[in-house]
Amino acid sequence: MRLKVDGKEVEAREGALLLEVAEVPTLCHHPHTETQGLCRLCLVEADGRLLPACATRAQEGMEVRTETEELRTYRKTLLEWLALTTDLSLAPDLQALLARYGADPGRWGEVAGRKEREVLRDNPFFLRDYARCVNCRRCVDACGDGIMGVYALTWEGRGLLAHPTTPLGRPLPETPCVFCGNCVQVCPTGALRPLALEVG
Structure with a gap:
């Protein structure tokens, strides 16, 4: 066609x-x-x-x-709010998009709602750093219907409080997780990353 x-x-x-x-x-x-x-x-x-x-x-x-003035303004604003609420320092693709659209998160001034979450280190393979999560749900989908079908990750909360988690908030070794790493591979921001790449 x-x-x-x-x-x-x-x-x-x-x-x-x-x-x-x-x-x-x-x-x-x-x-x-x-x-x-x-x-x-x-x-x-x-x-x-x-x-x-x-x-x-x-x-x-x-x-x-694909690139009308309205769409460019919309994307710029969306990216600015992601940067205001989420640590994107390990997300080079998103940083490149911020630059491409001339995004300036600082123009909004001080905004309440920056994600502050403790890094979870509950297994020997990767950590879960949900302060870097942009709620794309790729990890939950990869663990569930998208790739593995084991459902060791699920979704909790709404709005800025939404984030991936485990069923009943259990440590990963107490879930059906087989540590395949698919959730880490699809994460675009480093919210899930190998322990070898740990920062901070």
């Missing part, structure tokens, strides 16, 4: 996501998990509507715009 992306005609296979045919920034999407449409960083304008590129299928004749 053929559609237009930023004014140029492109070919797309039947059933392709817009994320596959357009270069769009994303955070929650990962090719090996099923998480879709959470972060909203990949919003595009498709036939006059704002839609997440990671959850929208390409259609014949569709007209897609």
Whole structure:
């Protein structure tokens, strides 16, 4: 099928996501998990509507715009608030996006709500540092339906208080975790990282 992306005609296979045919920034999407449409960083304008590129299928004749002034402003603001509330120092891809969109978290002044959480060291392989978590849910999905199907990680809380955890808050060795490392591999911020890379 053929559609237009930023004014140029492109070919797309039947059933392709817009994320596959357009270069769009994303955070929650990962090719090996099923998480879709959470972060909203990949919003595009498709036939006059704002839609997440990671959850929208390409259609014949569709007209897609990926970098309108409205979308750039939206992404800039979203990234600024992520930087205000979360430690992104181990997230080079997000830091690059902050630079790309000219994000300046400081323009909002002092904002309450910075995540402060104790680093969890409950196993010999990796640590859980949820002060760095951007709530993308990749780890929970990788542990559950996306890859492993063991469900050693789950979700708790809402809004800024939301974060991955274990069932009943148990230490990882007391869960079905098999320490495969898939959750660490899909984490984009270092919230889950090997003990060998521990900082601070």
